[in-house]
Amino acid sequence: MDVEKKSTSIDLSHHLSDVAKARQVSPLKGLQKYFKRDDMIVLAGGLPSPDYFPFHRISADALEHDSFPLTEPAASGSSAFSWLWRLFGASGKAERTSRIHVPKAPSEGDCGLNLSIALQYGPATGLAPLQTFIQHFSETVYQPATRDVKTMVHTGNTDGWSRVVGTLCNRGDTVITEEWTYPSAIASAQPYGVSVLPVSMDGEGMRPDDLRRVLAEWDESKGRRPHVMYTVPVGQNPSGATMGLRRKKEIYDVCVEFDVVIVEDDPYFFLQVGEYVPKSERTPEPALPAGDEVKQFISSLAPSFLKIDYQGRVIRLDSFSKTIAPGVRLGWFTCNPLFVERLERHGETTTQSPCGLGQSLVAKLLESWTYEGYIRWLRGLRMQYKLRRDLFVDLLSDEFDLRESVGTRAQGPWERCTVYTAYAKPRGRALPWMSEKHAAKPLFSFVPPSSGMFVWVALHFDSHPARRGGRGTFDETDTLEMQMFTKLAEAGVLTAPGWFFAADKEDGQMPADPNVEGHMRMSFSNAEFEEMKRGVAIFAETLRKFFEV
């Protein structure tokens, strides 16, 4: 039985920035009531006639919603790989597609999904059928705790976050982030004189105890206590960590206590693939009980902050970048009506509505798939990322001696997690003393991610022959981290150096000495199987040389 939902009861208007407060409703809005009359002759507005839109009809050959399987192959060494190869490599030949069309001319029952509307000037809230879809989607999937949440399109989560910063932050404000975070999130805030306050993480992401500490100990002489948090709660970028419901509740309670608005940037939400199970122990996932698969799937996922947001202090950012394609540059806000109205005003003077060609093709695709079909698509994608995650960790375990270790340096932030520490495998005809040498040197540690696209690797530079001690001033050219990055790149493998993601790198200091513990974000989202295999082999070879093992 559903709990009766309340409307947002608390006043959040004090969170608005001076810029947001100063945005005015355009007087042109006053004209909109007249547009509702069918017989109105419009001699207002700089609207070209749709006769002059050169696109008469647009079409797409789109994959079927059930293009990707829901079950994984029985794992049995290389035969699983060949199955994967077929899966990943299915570049078109065997793909099942349907053709969808968006005509220019309006027609009965098209709900406004035509190019006469999509290619005309339109409201910042976007095309009506897309708006309807995402409103229903957010309500059904995220089950917000308050009844009056609204949705509104934006042109991707980077744009979304950037608008939120402008709507909530004044110069001199500080936003809370995870200690390792998406660099672009900082780049959206910092030029506006908005600083970042990093909070420590563990295997579930941001730590509530450290969050409470930094807020309680806030030094008012540094300006207003942070009132906005930016978090990637699922498959966190770069760490891959995912906050479960309990962790989210703990974080939320601290945010209530200190009156913090939570901005949930959640592009990896549907890539919740579950715990990694070593190849030898892996069994096929049980199928969801038939009949109620959609609900079962949704309830199997760590919920959104919206679900526990009884005060309406969460702004959720959804993106089609990972579920349809990044290039559609389309996503949406889900939040309280006060914030969404100010965000709409911002949209009116920047992007206006997102691109109508993109909006209409995505809306038509979703219409043709239906809500249930889109959920099926997401489940198929999820399985693809599960296979990719498994494959990537399997490859690491083929190339390295992986041990579920305790007591390593990397263990601190990863308590309660299964941490894998990698040692070099002896090669060829190893002599007993050589194998001991290898065993003595942990090269890197990681926690296999349960969501997202990334493996976050902590490099044990204390095992490196040339390691230098002490916490020095950061210089990207001479850290062991950048040296290793460069050697990998020269060998043909591109990874992302850890320091890119340090929330506090602005002051020239690293969160940890990159000569003792470096980091690397490796993604398993893009490479084809054979590439990935080659990449991990090169990674192993380069590490051996670098660590001289």
Add this chain to the structure above:
Amino acid sequence: MDVEKKSTSIDLSHHLSDVAKARQVSPLKGLQKYFKRDDMIVLAGGLPSPDYFPFHRISADALEHDSFPLTEPAASGSSAFSWLWRLFGASGKAERTSRIHVPKAPSEGDCGLNLSIALQYGPATGLAPLQTFIQHFSETVYQPATRDVKTMVHTGNTDGWSRVVGTLCNRGDTVITEEWTYPSAIASAQPYGVSVLPVSMDGEGMRPDDLRRVLAEWDESKGRRPHVMYTVPVGQNPSGATMGLRRKKEIYDVCVEFDVVIVEDDPYFFLQVGEYVPKSERTPEPALPAGDEVKQFISSLAPSFLKIDYQGRVIRLDSFSKTIAPGVRLGWFTCNPLFVERLERHGETTTQSPCGLGQSLVAKLLESWTYEGYIRWLRGLRMQYKLRRDLFVDLLSDEFDLRESVGTRAQGPWERCTVYTAYAKPRGRALPWMSEKHAAKPLFSFVPPSSGMFVWVALHFDSHPARRGGRGTFDETDTLEMQMFTKLAEAGVLTAPGWFFAADKEDGQMPADPNVEGHMRMSFSNAEFEEMKRGVAIFAETLRKFFEV
């Protein structure tokens, strides 16, 4: 022979805002050099595999580049109208289209025009083939005076101007605009604490003498002297005025003298339709000399500010909104490399690249048309707007007694222009004294625009029986202007009230007393012929009643 072009010689960096100066180049940029290697295995970046993009191929049925004729029909009363009716009403049946495709898979010679690239994350500079097209287009059509101008995509001129404000203006700054201007331009600046300084206009737009006066008389206690100008130089919104080359040179010289950056928002550039000629005197336009039509067409247009910009202080905003469709939300900057680099940094943390579905379809369309074909398309559009402008003014002349008058109140800002003043026509069996009564009351005046989409109407409320004198505080509900707007809307015709466009309406004062001289912007860009005819008839009938003539 072309004059040898110089690179920008003056330093413009002092124009950058604090925000723009604080934007950092992402460290991720450092990785891009490695992407150039074909054999690189990419385990960096959160890029989904293109296998997961559901769009396998997108297509469009697009009008041929020569869909619209270049010649106008011989005008002969209603037969011209029926010709127009066929033209405007050609809703699909007889349209010639070609199908264009953008496949997912890359292929030899596709210049990157495929969905694997267009739907992936990409640089804020957009798709390479589109970038190449617009760079060539700007250089060829606008013939900039300096050699190192660069182009970069944005998501429409509203986004473009908004980014410029953020890149050039600090809180407390003031930007120069025409006294009547695009309301959204003000709405993009005002929330950031950037004020507007209106400059008087005449029939050619902004007046250089008034520009020099306001800059010379600037009171430094109001803050920094304005260093940014926003102008719509062609088919100005709302006035329809167009700046010729001489006027632009005069404005430019003042901007050099006072170190002002000119932001040229020029969506109506290709809608330069020439002077209005009354129906009875109209003759067909001579055809352009064959062989060199493209160059002849371009040289027939009032040039861009870029052409005289020897210092690189012009930022030009181009939009596909009026030449392809508003919903593509695509346009571009053309300006000096310093500004374009900062504008790119801004784009990276907001919209990133414009929508890839939109970019690729527009790029494919332009590729299929070629540069010459696109110019042909623009010439066809231009003729459509010429026919629309002529038709609209013809309809006014059918409904009213239009006199090329001097000495009316509206004459001041329109000196050197052919001003039409409208009087009610006597109706039915008019008695001599009635016709005199009509003749005595000028209802409105206008200058038929030589570009754009708008007729800017000055309403002679001093002829109105209920007129109230004095310059009062503005109240939208009780001005004669809003009363008339409302009566028109109730009668089924939507126009835009003049006060929407007043640059200085923020202080609650109107530029002129709306009870003495009101304004109205009427657009002829959208309505179909029969609608337009009915709309003008309703306009005439409503005015008669309102003015009691």
